[in-house]
Amino acid sequence: MEPNRIVRAAAAQIAPDLTSRDKTLARVLETIREAAAKGAELIVFPETFVPWYPYFSFVLPPVLSGREHVRLYEEAMMVPSAATDAVASAAREHGIVVALGVNERDHGTLYNTQLVFDADGTLVLKRRKITPTFHERMIWGQGDASGLKVVDSTVGRIGALACWEHYNPLARYALMAQHEEIHVAQFPGSMVGPIFADQMEVTIRHHALESGCFVVNSTGWLTDEQIISITPDEGLQMALRGGCMTAIISPEGKHLAPPITEGEGILIADLDMSLIVKRKRMMDSVGHYARPELLHLVIDDRPASPMVTSYPSLETAPTRSTLDEHQTSAFDGNPDQRVAVVRRQAG
Structure with missing residues (x-):
């Protein structure tokens, strides 16, 4: 990619439809069109946005969550499927790179999966969250390191992590060592309260500085009606508010536009790719600032399988x-x- 190119990026903070994968997918396609009309060349959606993030698992005890868990299975996305074809077609039609978080169903297991479609509609990355967090371990299986890859796209080299994977420094370093230029970050949003948003901001700004890349972060949003539908308990409802930090960060750790912390919206900012060299000239943590003879990462990126045929x-x-x-x-x-x-x- 030309080092002086400007890339227009978008991060969506919108609410899913908690009743239907197809209705949530319709929101995705509508938002892709809207962002593309504003000149966006890349758009990022929240963590497991299709069909929806399993908020129920954060506030319901396991003994009461079976019904919603089964419903998530029924509405989850297969890869590939007609649903992924629809996203690919939208990316191709509008010439935009799309990063989408989905609940992926693979036979009897659900995975927290990040999909990146290039501007020609090609699925260039499918990766699964390597370690679900806390309540999520009741919902999703574990991914493997085969997805810790940086891929070439129309807008540059893209790496992706979901939520608290950003607190795994070796996972981040694996992407840094592959020279990501744009980092896709996805969080659920509408959880935990303002402290979650504060922690998220620190995390994505630090990664931008350390990696010398742009970070495009998307969080989800729940309406009051949706929160009430998840739990009638007013005390538990407080756990489903706040925690939104849809933001676009430069390699210098700066916000390129005021972040979205409440409500729905599409954040748009222009990424001046020359800022990557400006940052790395001073500190390239996987180049002239690295000491691989002292410290280096060893990664097993083979796909994990429950059976190997000799x-x-x-x-x-x-x-x-x-x-x-x-x-x-x-x-x-x-x-x-x-x-x-x-x-x-x-x-």
Whole structure:
């Protein structure tokens, strides 16, 4: 990317529809159109925005959350699916990069997943939150390091983390070491109160400074009616207010526009990519300021799997004719001559 290019970025703070994936998705598509009409080349949506963040799990005890958990399964997004196709089409139609947080269903497990679609509609990144936080562990499975990748896009090199993954310094460093230029941050919003917003601001500004990149952060919003629908308990409702900090931060740690902390809106700011070099000239934490001979990160970025097939096809499976004369199979009558158990005899 040209170092002096200006990229117009947008961060959406809007409310999901807590009754329907399709209705929330319609809000996403509408917001993409609105942001693109304002010249945005990148738009970021909140954490697990489709169909909605599982706010219920923060205020309901596990014994009472089963019904809402099942409903989340029913409305969750498959990847790929008609829903992802719709987002890809919108990105392509409007020539805009889209970063979207979703609840991804993969058979019997839900994941907190971040999707990045390039401006031509190509899905260039699908990653899962590596460690769900506190109540979220009852809802989502764990991701792996295969998603800790920085990807090239029309607007530059993009990395992404969700919520308290930003408190895992090695996860952040993995993206920094891959020279991200724009960091996508996503938080749920409408939780915990003002202290959550304050902590979030410190976190994203620090990452911008340390990484020498832009941070585009999006948080969600709940209306009063939605909060009441989640819990009638007025005391618990307080836990579903505040905590919003939709913001766009420069590599110098500065807000590029006043953040959105209440209500709905689309925050837009221009990213002067030359500021990356300006910052890194002084402090490149993965370059001239690093000491890899003293400290370096080792990452296992292989996809995690509950099963590994040693011989994925008949062509590569050993047969008796290929076995050492001292090896025998426990299944002498195996009709296809593949070896189920191999023992090496003594002597």
